[in-house]
Amino acid sequence: MKKFIILFVVLTTSFTTQTFCQNTSASASVKNGQSVYESYCISCHMEDGKGIEGVFPSLVKTGNLTDKNKLVKIILLGLRGPISVKGTKYDAEMAGISMSDQEVADVINYIRNSWGNKAPLMKLNEVEVAKKAVVKGYQPY
Numbered sequence: 607m608k609k610f611i612i613l614f615v616v617l618t619t620s621f622t623t624q625t626f627c628q629n630t631s632a633s634a635s636v637k638n639g640q641s642v643y644e645s646y647c648i649s650c651h652m653e654d655g656k657g658i659e660g661v662f663p664s665l666v667k668t669g670n671l672t673d674k675n676k677l678v679k680i681i682l683l684g685l686r687g688p689i690s691v692k693g694t695k696y697d698a699e700m701a702g703i704s705m706s707d708q709e710v711a712d713v714i715n716y717i718r719n720s721w722g723n724k725a726p727l728m729k730l731n732e733v734e735v736a737k738k739a740v741v742k743g744y745q746p747y
């Protein structure tokens with residue numbers, strides 16, 4: 607009987623954690639994206655995503671994060687100015703950062719769903735698509 611109870615407990619906990627993980631996979635991506643952001647982006651774009659005006663552009667409610675294909679390219683291949691963000695001109699350069707597709711998707715999900723930003727989640731397979739996509743007016747670093 608004791609063995610049966612133990613087995614029952616093990617089975618139910620593994621079942622509930624599985625269900626829980628499926629429900630939270632979306633927020634897990636955003637959460638993991640936060641640590642990617644903290645490793646690779648925070649030094650320039652800052653903890654609050656606002657950057658430093660005139661030097662590092664803000665990522666907060668700028669209307670510039672809608673194009674997922676472009677975001678993937680900016681992260682992996684970098685960006686060469688000039689750009690305009692919230693009325694401020696930037697003519698600088700951001701070097702590309704090498705990271706896994708999962709990290710790219712996660713960090714995009716984090717920046718697009720933080721600091722008041724809100725956007726649908728990017729799926730892992732969309733990263734491969736984005737790498738091959740042609741983005742008009744985009745200049746890599």
Ligand code: HEC
Nearest residue numbers: 646647650662663670685686687689691696697698699700
């Ligand atoms: C060394 C500093 C630095 C780091 C690190 C950095 N960036 Fe940037 N980022 C910049 C600069 C500078 C620009 C503007 C480049 C230009 O003038 O074209 C920029 C531009 C951008 C843009 C375009 C903004 C817009 O409104 O068009 C996005 C998006 C972006 N960065 C995201 C990221 C993400 C995500 C990371 C981390 C994976 C990151 N950056 C890491 C300096 C940095």
